[in-house]
Amino acid sequence: MIKKRGLLLVVSGPSGTGKGTICKKMVEMNDAIKLSVSATTRQPRLGEKEGISYYFKTREEFEKMVENGEFLEHAMIYDNYYGTPKQAIVDQLDAGVDVILEIEMQGARQIREVCPDAVFVFILPPSLDELKHRIVGRGTETKEQIEKRFNSAYNEIKLLGDYDYFIFNNIVDKSAEEIFEIIKSEKSRVARYKKDIFDMFEREKEKC
Ligand code: ADP
Numbered sequence: 001m002i003k004k005r006g007l008l009l010v011v012s013g014p015s016g017t018g019k020g021t022i023c024k025k026m027v028e029m030n031d032a033i034k035l036s037v038s039a040t041t042r043q044p045r046l047g048e049k050e051g052i053s054y055y056f057k058t059r060e061e062f063e064k065m066v067e068n069g070e071f072l073e074h075a076m077i078y079d080n081y082y083g084t085p086k087q088a089i090v091d092q093l094d095a096g097v098d099v100i101l102e103i104e105m106q107g108a109r110q111i112r113e114v115c116p117d118a119v120f121v122f123i124l125p126p127s128l129d130e131l132k133h134r135i136v137g138r139g140t141e142t143k144e145q146i147e148k149r150f151n152s153a154y155n156e157i158k159l160l161g162d163y164d165y166f167i168f169n170n171i172v173d174k175s176a177e178e179i180f181e182i183i184k185s186e187k188s189r190v191a192r193y194k195k196d197i198f199d200m201f202e203r204e205k206e207k208c
């Protein structure tokens with residue numbers, strides 16, 4: 001048999017569409033899949049934990065990490081830096097673990113450049129009305145931040161073309177299952193494993 005390398009899955013979509021909720025559900029449903037923990041300069045929200053929700057950094061610390069090449073990608077979003085620490089991802093993928101990056105679109109574009117094997121999934125809200133309802137209902141942002149995030153949503157949806165798959169997030173469990181199906185299909189893609197399969201049979205042929 002061939003040893004499959006882990007799959008890097010990028011999940012994006014407008015703020016409040018349910019990305020975080022879906023990714024959390026996926027990790028609960030399957031402990032073989034890991035969610036990357038990003039670094040950010042944003043303030044922790046109530047209940048968020050260091051090293052679990054994010055690695056919370058000062059601007060100086062974050063900029064130092066950028067200088068040291070510690071990020072796979074990073075971006076400035078709503079006046080704060082966010083970035084994906086590189087080393088943990090490389091180690092997990094090498095160990096055959098599938099990793100989810102829940103990141104926004106500027107970061108996803110950078111990942112497309114550095115990891116062309118990654119799979120890109122865009123989460124859509126059932127409607128803009130429902131999206132606003134979810135952002136407000138989450139209760140984690142000020143009125144001004146809610147307006148900022150909601151106003152960006154329409155423009156963000158226009159970036160759908162950069163992605164491989166879309167999911168309308170109506171029901172969280174169903175959305176999570178749909179992403180597992182995508183992972184399963186991607187792991188049977190000929191282009192991804194052709195060389196490993198040929199090498200395997202080549203080795204077997206020599207033994208026969
Ligand atoms: P994002 O990570 O995309 O910003 P969240 O996961 O924080 O969004 O979800 C925003 C809000 O919407 C949360 O209060 C969450 O509980 C709720 N939510 C997420 N998915 C659904 C869904 N399918 N149906 C109803 N509410 C949802």
Ligand code: 5GP
Pocket residue numbers: 012013014015019038039042073074075077082083084102103104105106107108
């Ligand atoms: P929040 O402040 O709501 O936790 O996240 C704001 C936005 O930042 C979300 O769209 C989220 O997907 C994105 N984000 C979180 N971590 C990263 C990261 O490491 N890189 C990039 N580019 N975006 C991120």
